Amino acid sequence: ENIFDRSRMAPKTPIKNEPVDLSKQKSCTPERNPITPVKIIDRPQPDPWTPTANLKMLISAASPDMRDREKKKELFRPIENSEQSDTPDSLQYDMVDDSTVDEFEKQRPSRKQKSLGLLCQKFLARYPSYPLSTEKTTISLDEVASILGVERRRIYDIVNVLESLHLVSRVAKNQYCWHGWHNLSQTLKTLQEAGEQQYGELMTFFQHKEQDLEYKFGEQKKETIPDSQDRPLMDFSEPDCTSASANSRKDKSLRIMSQKFVMLFLVSKTKIVTLDIAAKILIEETQDTVDHSKFKTKVRRLYDIANVLTSLGLIKKVHVTEERGRKPAFKWIGPVEFPGKTTNLGELRGHSPISDLLPGTQGACAPYQICATGRQRFTRHTSFNSAQSCEETGRKVSFEPSSPHQERQDEYCSKMRNPAAVCRQKIEEDTRNPSVTSPLSLFSVPGDSDFCVNPLPQAVFPVVQADVPSLSLPNGISSQAPHPSTLAASKTENGKPTLLPNQPFLCFPSSSLFMLCGGLQENNLRESLSSAGDTGNRSAEAQAAVPSAVCQKRSSHKCTSPSAPVDDEEPAVKKQTMEQRDLPLSLVVSKKPIESPKAESTPGSGCSSAVHLEAFHLDLTSPAAPEASNKEPTKPLDSQEQEKGSENKDPDEPSPGKAHISTKSTNQPSLPQYLYVQSTAGLSSFNFLLPANQAPGAISLAANQLPSLSVPCVMVPSAALASFPLVCSPTITSPLPTVPDGSFSAATSMSFSMSSLASTAPVFIGTTAVVTPKVSPAPSVDPQQPAHPAQHLSPALPRSCGAVKLDSHVCMGHPVTLLKLQQPSSAPLTPKNIRPVHHEAFFKTPGSLGDPVAWKKNEGNQTRNASSVQRRLEISSTSPD
DNA sequence: CGATCCCGCCACATT
C-alpha cells in the first residue's frame, strides 16, 4: 500500500521540481537515442528500449494500480522485441514472454521481474543515452521511484552505481542529474588507471594478503598490521581526503565499492572477476573482520552492483570453474580500451568519488607511467645475458626508492605483511640480487617481470609463448595461436613475448616466469613442452600433483565458499590428513583453465578464469614435467593423477595449450628448450621455461612415472606482487637423486604458492640444495643470484614468502626441494596447525562448520535489536581465541 | 541446496 500511495503521491510532489522533466525525457529519449548514434564507444551498449517502452512507463505511472501488470506484459514485451537486437544478450529480459499467456498471474510478479537489474533497465530507459549537452536531465528520486513502482531504496541502489560511473551525479537532495554515457569511457579510463595503481599488482597482492590474513588472523600477523586495523587502508580508497572528508562512513558505500569492482575488471587481464575474489579484495583491510558474515554481505552487495552493471551492458555473468566447482563470476564486456583521451586524473579527483580512489600522490602519474613503460621492457628476460639484467636491475633500483608508489607499496607491504618480512626481503634482495627482489617487483607490472637466468649458454630459445590458454596448440609446435580472447588481445599488446635478436630467450610479459632448466632427455621436449605449455602451469603443476596443494584445494572444496582463502588456512590441519589424497589438486588446477573456457564464451578468458586469489600452486614435480612432455598421451597424471581422476582434462588439453613451444630448431632434439608457460591464473601467472638440455635427469616420464625431473633451476620471478620469485637451482645433474622414484613426488616436486604476499622476496630453491645448502649456486644459473637462495629463503621467507602457503604446500608430501626452503622436511605440519583452527571458525562456510552457524542463529534471535556491529563484535570476540 | 538477491529495518546523515 505504501508503495502505491507513494506512487500516487509522487507524481504530485515531483511537480514542484520539474514536471517538465518527465515529459521531456520521455519524448526525447526515444528519438534521441536513435539519433544519438554518435556513439563514442563502439561497444554494443544497450540502447534504450523502444519508444514504446516509455509509453508504457507513462501508462504505468498514470495508473499505479495497473502498473504491475502493465509492467509485466506490455512494458516488457516490447522491450524484449526491440531489445534483443540492440542489447547484449546478457541482459535478462527474457522472462516475460510467458506472461502473455497468463495475465492474471501478474499477481505474482516473480522475483525476477522485480530484480534490480530489470529495474535498472527501466530506469535507464527513461533517459537518453547521450543527452544533449544543452539540456540537463534531472532525476527526481521520488518521481522515479513512483513511476517505476518501487521503493526509493531501490533507486538508491541503482543511482549509486550509476553515480560511480558518472552516468549521473547528485545535485541535491532527491535530485540527480543524468549525464548519460558521454563520459563513460573517460570514467573507465580513470578507473583503470586508478585501479592499476591500487590493484594492478595489488590485486594479487590483496588476494594473497587476505590469505595471509587469515593465517595471521590468529595471532601474530595482526600485530604486525596494527595500523591497518585501526585505519585500514582508507588510503586506498580515499587517499586525498582521507583525513578530512574521508570519514563519512558513507564513503565506503556502494558507490565506492562499485568503482572498485569495476576497477578490478579493468585491471584484470582476463576481464573476469569472480565474486568471491572481488568480495575479498573489496573487503579491504578490515582484515580482522574477515568473518564469514561480512563476506557474505559483501557478496550480496556485489550482486546488487553487478546487476546494475549488467543492465548497463558492462558486464555479464559467467561462471568460472575451479577446483571447488564453479564459482560465480562476471566478465567485463564493456569497452576495454579507452579512446585516447588522456584523462586528467585531477579533474575527476576533485569531485567524484573516483577521485577518492586515486592514489594520494598524484604526481604519481609519472611513476605510474614508468611502471607501465616498464612493462614493456621485455629485456629482463634477457637476463640470460647477465649484462642486461644488470641494467635493468639498475633501473629498477634506481627508481625504486624515490617513487612514491614505492613507498606506498612498502606501506602496503608492511601493513599487510609482516614488516619484518619486508625487511628481510629487502635485505635479502640487496644481498643477492637487487633486481629480483627489489620491491619494485611489485611495481613492475605483473606481466613483465621475469628473470631468467640461463644456465645454459646455448640457450636457444625455443621458447614458446603461451598466450592464452585458449589457444590450442597442436603439438609442441609453437604455433602462435591467434588468440581469440580479449585477453589475448590485450595481452598481446603488452605482454607479447618479444624475441630479442641476440638474446637467447624471450621475454614474456607475463607476471612470473618459471624457468625450468633441466636436461630433458628427450628431444621431444617440444612435445613435452607443448603439452606442458598448455597445461602449463596447471597441468604441470597440477600433475606435479603436489599433494599439498591438493589438500588445500580440497579443503576449499568443502568450504562452499566464499572463503577461498580459507583453503590455505584450513588446509593446514586438514592437509595433513588430506595430504595423502593429494591428487585432486592437479586436477583442480587444470580444471580452471579447462572448464572455464567451456563455460565461457571466450576460451582465452577461461584460462585465466578470473582472478583466483587462492594461491597459485605451482607444483613442479619431476613427474609433472615429464608428463607435460608426454603431453597428449600421458597427460593424465601418471600415477597419481589417475587416482584423482585424470578424467576431465583431456579434452581441454589440446585446446587450452597456453604455452607454445617454440623450438627454433624444432627438430633438433638435443637443443635446450624452454618452456614457457603462462599461467592462466588470472593475476599472477606463472610462466615456465623449461630448458631442456641440461640435466640428464631429464624427464622420462613414460618410463617411470616418476621420472625424476631434474630441474636444474627454476626461477620464478615474482613479477608483480605477491609472486615471489623462486629460483631453484638444484644441482643440475644430480638433483633429485635423493629421492628415489617411488616417491617421485618427494623427489622433485616443488610446490609453490604464489599466494603469499610477502613472496616478493625471491626464493631460491635448490633442489639439490636440500642436500647441500650451498650447493650449486650458480652452476649455470644466475650469475647474480647464485647460490644464496636456499639459505636465505628458509630463514627469512618462512613467513613472508612461502611461509604461509608454501609451507602448506610443501608440507605435503614433497620433502624435497621445497622443504628445504622453509622447513626441512615434511615438517610443514606444524605451522599449519596453529592457524587453521581459527580460520575455520570464521571463514569456513557455515555449512562446513557448525559453529558459525550456531552463532548466527543466536545472533539472529537477538538480531534486530543488536546492531550488526554488535553482533560482529560478539562474534569476533568469541571466535578469536 | 547453494546461488541469487528482494525487501525493508534501522542507523546514520542531512536538512
Place this chain on the structure above:
DNA sequence: AATGTGGCGGGATCG
C-alpha cells in the same frame, strides 16, 4: 525532529 541515505542481512526464490 523529520527526512534523506544507504548499510545490512534475513529469508524467499531461483536454478
